[in-house]
Amino acid sequence: MDEGLAKETRTSKNKGEVIVGVSGASGVIYGISMVKTLLSLRYKPIVILTKGSLKVGKAEQGIDLVSTMKELTDEVYMENELDAPTSSSSSIVKTLGMAITPCSIRTLAQISSGISSNLLTRTAINMLRLRKRLVLVVRETPLGTIELENALKASRAGAIILPASPGFYIKPKTIEDLINFVVGKTLDALEIDHDVYKRWTK
Template sequence: MRIVVGITGASGSIYGYSLVRTLSELGVDTYVVATKMGAQVMQFECGVKIEELKKYATLLDNQNLFASVASGSFLTDGMVIVPCSMNTLGGIANGVGDTLLSRTASVVLKEQRKLIIVTRETPLHLIHLENMTQLTRAGAMIMPAAPGFYHRPTEIWELVNFMVARILDSFGIEHELLARWGEKEGSR
């Protein structure tokens, strides 16, 4: 399996960081494209420099439109943008592909591969919602970073793992990040 992970400047970079590490642990061939603000927010929120992700994935330059993931002939199982800023979401929804991240998202859509957009912004205004609707119509899945609480989390990592698990589920990737609804408690 091969997945591209986009990381933008929205708050919530812990989701992207955790996803990349988990994909690596599960043996998934992972490519990471981060915006400049995405790298800065990850450093600020997680204390992690974007270069650290080279331990877990192939890190690509967001300005390099010659990168393999910018072409539909480079086969992937899809892309996750986590977290996705409203600026990036708006650009992708309106066909702007001027960076590697937005170009790759456009390629994933045109090739009818899986595109998951994990939004974190709140509250949302009408233009945000219309952009999400437009992307959903184009084939993307909008997945707000809104973890559930039925698994009774007691630590932040349980909330993060909930969202990472939902992303993995969407790609059909097996994992043991959390107990599923109806499973015995403590079976995680």
């Protein structure tokens, strides 16, 4: 994404705020791409990172994830910043939705059990309390009985469980095509209009 567009989105009127959480699961590229896509669509991303996500960012992408995100958006918080605005449900009343992408199995378990041990899970639980859209992009495979039960509990509480499972009917030519499919599906779940991936037609 163009750095100029990131700066322009910071200063110009946006379409609304979307919270993007990045946990320590493999696939931090989904979170990075989600933030870039939201900016390109003129939405304001609010980013929450876990300590695990920083390690994965270094291992998978060779990047400092905090610096990468701060180059894109002004609001970047770490999981231990429990005084951040999203820690209170009163500050996210007008937020359009939240996506945790990727969502680790531990994060899924905590959310499904109502455990707000850090800013990421606390914010997610706030979203559920307010009946706002919460999308959990679970990347782990295979899924055991415990993980499936936790996903069911989270779904019953109002979360949308979105496995990071790209479709191949789009005839992907690059890894980016596969990433965009998952990002696009996440945007669909948030009811955000886009043309990130080619939709199925007869």
